[in-house]
Structures are given as structure tokens and as C-alpha cells.
Amino acid sequence: MLNTKPIRTWLGTIVLRCPPCSWGKCIFCGYARDCNVQTQPSPKDFLEQFRYYFERYGTPDHLEIYNSGSFLDDRQIPLSSRIAIFRYLHERKVRSIAIESRPEYIRPDNLISLLAEYKGHLTVCIGLEVADDIALKKLRKGFSLKNVEKAQSLLKSMGLLSRAYILAGAPFTQSAVHRAIESVQYAKRLGFDEISLLAAYPMEGTPGYELWKKGEWRLLDLEEFEDIVMAARQIMPSIDVSCVGLMKFVKRSREPNIK
Numbered sequence: 189m190l191n192t193k194p195i196r197t198w199l200g201t202i203v204l205r206c207p208p209c210s211w212g213k214c215i216f217c218g219y220a221r222d223c224n225v226q227t228q229p230s231p232k233d234f235l236e237q238f239r240y241y242f243e244r245y246g247t248p249d250h251l252e253i254y255n256s257g258s259f260l261d262d263r264q265i266p267l268s269s270r271i272a273i274f275r276y277l278h279e280r281k282v283r284s285i286a287i288e289s290r291p292e293y294i295r296p297d298n299l300i301s302l303l304a305e306y307k308g309h310l311t312v313c314i315g316l317e318v319a320d321d322i323a324l325k326k327l328r329k330g331f332s333l334k335n336v337e338k339a340q341s342l343l344k345s346m347g348l349l350s351r352a353y354i355l356a357g358a359p360f361t362q363s364a365v366h367r368a369i370e371s372v373q374y375a376k377r378l379g380f381d382e383i384s385l386l387a388a389y390p391m392e393g394t395p396g397y398e399l400w401k402k403g404e405w406r407l408l409d410l411e412e413f414e415d416i417v418m419a420a421r422q423i424m425p426s427i428d429v430s431c432v433g434l435m436k437f438v439k440r441s442r443e444p445n446i447k
């Protein structure tokens with residue numbers, strides 16, 4: 189019997205149970221392990237996951253929807269299910285939604301079909317990680333900065349909000365502090381409405397974890413991440429930051445000063 193509970197939920201966020209990311213090659217990402225679904229859920233199955241969320245938390249003003257990959261990928265969430273989800277969230281009067289997608293799925297047809305069902309605010313999030321094509325290739329992201337620029341241009345032309353995820357201290361990024369700051373500047377220039385700065389850390393079961401174990405990937409220390417955050421907030425004061433995962437791996441005598 190198909191499990192119709194989401195993988196995880198917390199206030200304002202749902203992680204959907206669905207097939208894994210179709211790309212699934214990024215060397216630092218271990219989220220595909222969460223998705224062990226072999227049978228594609230039906231639209232009804234997906235709605236049951238949202239009903240589970242609403243029974244626990246009620247109707248939020250804003251809902252972050254994650255699926256350990258791309259919400260706009262037909263192989264993870266078919267169009268019929270995406271339409272049903274957006275129609276349901278419109279009926280439940282959720283005022284704003286955020287979804288995540290790789291750039292190649294951010295197409296007019298994918299977005300128009302959803303906007304026909306939902307009249308609230310939609311934010312589309314892209315895992316940019318680092319504004320460097322060489323690093324992106326080594327990280328096995330499978331897209332280039334040109335792909336990001338094309339997707340962001342489309343989102344702006346359609347009047348949609350956008351968010352870029354920057355991965356500070358990712359493997360293969362030379363001069364990690366400088367590169368992270370450059371990446372924030374790049375995202376700002378492209379006109380992303382929101383930027384989330386995340387401290388990279390090794391996720392077990394990934395090639396990145398093996399690099400770290402062999403000493404081939406040096407993680408950021410607290411002071412370096414704080415320097416990045418301070419510089420990033422000069423560029424975009426509202427930037428969102430997190431180093432929760434990194435804190436499991438670095439020695440510290442205090443909590444990070446990033447509030």
C-alpha cells in the first residue's frame with residue numbers, strides 16, 4: 189500500500205513523498221535517499237499528503253513545498269498532480285507558495301498551467317549553489333549559469349518571485365569565502381527576489397562525504413562563514429542564512445554569530 193504521508197513536515201513546510209530527483213548526480217546532495225517511492229503517486233495520493241499537513245498545522249499564509257528534487261519535473265510530480273495540488277491550495281486559501289526546481293523545468297507551459305489554478309503569490313527557487321561554471325561542472329549540477337539566467341529571465345517576465353540558494357564552502361570552490369560572496373552578488377544582479385545562503389556540509393552516502401572523509405574537502409569554519417554572512421548582508425540585508433548542518437562537523441566553543 190502506498191504511503192500517503194509526506195516525508196517530513198514542520199510549520200510552513202512540507203516535504204512530499206514522490207519518486208527521486210531525475211538528475212540525482214549532484215555530489216553533495218543526499219536528499220534522494222528520502223525518496224524511496226517506486227510507484228508514482230496519483231493526484232489523490234498527493235492531496236492526501238497535503239491533508240495530513242493541514243490536519244496537523246491548519247492553513248498557513250505561506251507554504252514551502254519541497255520534494256527532494258524539482259516540483260516541475262513530470263517524472264517526480266506529473267502535471268495532473270501539480271494542477272490538483274495548486275487547485276487544492278487555492279481552495280484552502282494559502283496566500284503564497286514556494287516551490288523548488290532545476291532550471292530546465294522552468295518553462296512557460298509548466299508555469300502557466302499552475303497559475304491558471306492558483307491566484308496567490310508564487311516563488312520559484314533555484315539551487316544555483318555557486319556562480320562559477322567550472323565549479324558547477326565539478327559539482328555535477330548538470331546545468332550552466334546560462335541556464336540559470338534563462339530561467340530567471342522567464343520568471344521575471346511572468347511576474348513571479350524567485351529565490352536563489354547559494355552553497356557557501358562547497359567542494360571544488362577555490363577561495364571559498366570570496367566565491368560565496370561573488371555568488372551572492374551574481375544572484376543579486378540577476379534580480380532574484382530572495383537569496384538563501386547555506387553552509388555546505390558532508391551528507392552521508394554522497395561523493396562529497398567521501399571527499400570530506402579523505403581530507404579532500406575542507407569545510408568552512410565558523411569565522412569564515414560569519415565573514416561571508418556579514419559581506420552578504422551588505423549586498424542583500426534580507427538574505428536568509430543557515431549553518432545548522434555544518435555545526436555537526438566543526439569544533440566550536442560558541443554559537444555562530446549570524447542572527
